[in-house]
Amino acid sequence: MDAKTNRQQEWLLLGTLVAVFGSRFVGRICDHAHDARFFLKTAAGLADDETERKRRLIGQADSLLSRMMNETELLLMSCGCAIWSEEDERYLEMMAQRIEPSEDGADGAAVLSRAVLKERERFGRWLLAEDMSLALNGLLVLAGRLRRLLRYERKRLAEETDEAKHRALFPEAADAPSCPVCGSPMRLRTAKSGANAGSRFWGCTQYPACRGVREIIDGM
Ligand SMILES: [Zn+2]
Structure with a gap:
C-alpha cells in the first residue's frame, strides 16, 4: 500500500472515530463531527486527479472540526472540567497510540468499520468513559490529531495542484x-x-x- 493511500485511510479512519465518539454528545459537537466526516468521506472517494476539489473538501472538514473543538472546550468549561495541556500524561498517552488503517489497503464501509471497531477498543478507555472530562478531553485530542493530518494533506495537495498546473503550461x-x-x-x-x-x-x-x-x- 503506498504512503498516499495509507495517509488517506488514516485521516478517514480518524474522521470516522471523531464522529463515532462525538455521537455521544448531542447538539453541535455531534453535528459538526458528522458533517466533517461526511466531507472527508466524499474527499476520500474522489479520483486522484481531482486534487483541487479534494483540497477544498478537506478544508471544509477542517473548519467544522475547529468548530467542534470549540464547542467541546465550552462544554468542558461549563461542566467545570479542566482542558488537558500538551504536557498532561493523559494527553501524551493518547497521542502515543498508533492509528492503524486497514491492513489490506481496500476501501469500503465494511473494511473501515472493522478498523473503527479496533480503534474504538484502543481509545475507548478515554472516549467511552462515563467521566465527562475524560471523554471530552479525549475527543479534543483525537480531533486535534486529525486536524494536524489534514493540514499536512492540504499542503501536499496544494503542491500537487501547482505541479499539475505547471505541467499543463509547460508539458515539456x-x-x-x-x-x-x-x-x-x-x-x-x-x-x-x-x-x-x-x-x-x-x-x-x-x-x-x-x-x-x-x-x-x-x-x-
Ligand atoms: Zn541560460
Missing part, C-alpha cells in the same frame, strides 16, 4: 534539459526566422537575459 518541463550557459531549465521553442525557421529547439527559460540553446536530440 519534466524532460527538459538544463541550459549549457546558466544551468536554468530549458523549454521547447520554435525558430521564427533564419535558415531554421519553423524547427524546434531547446531555449533557456531565462531568455532574453540568457541566450543558451540546445539542439533537440532523438526527436525530443
Whole structure:
C-alpha cells in the first residue's frame, strides 16, 4: 500500500472515530463531527486527479472540526472540567497510540468499520468513559490529531495542484534539459526566422537575459 493511500485511510479512519465518539454528545459537537466526516468521506472517494476539489473538501472538514473543538472546550468549561495541556500524561498517552488503517489497503464501509471497531477498543478507555472530562478531553485530542493530518494533506495537495498546473503550461518541463550557459531549465521553442525557421529547439527559460540553446536530440 503506498504512503498516499495509507495517509488517506488514516485521516478517514480518524474522521470516522471523531464522529463515532462525538455521537455521544448531542447538539453541535455531534453535528459538526458528522458533517466533517461526511466531507472527508466524499474527499476520500474522489479520483486522484481531482486534487483541487479534494483540497477544498478537506478544508471544509477542517473548519467544522475547529468548530467542534470549540464547542467541546465550552462544554468542558461549563461542566467545570479542566482542558488537558500538551504536557498532561493523559494527553501524551493518547497521542502515543498508533492509528492503524486497514491492513489490506481496500476501501469500503465494511473494511473501515472493522478498523473503527479496533480503534474504538484502543481509545475507548478515554472516549467511552462515563467521566465527562475524560471523554471530552479525549475527543479534543483525537480531533486535534486529525486536524494536524489534514493540514499536512492540504499542503501536499496544494503542491500537487501547482505541479499539475505547471505541467499543463509547460508539458515539456519534466524532460527538459538544463541550459549549457546558466544551468536554468530549458523549454521547447520554435525558430521564427533564419535558415531554421519553423524547427524546434531547446531555449533557456531565462531568455532574453540568457541566450543558451540546445539542439533537440532523438526527436525530443
Ligand atoms: Zn541560460
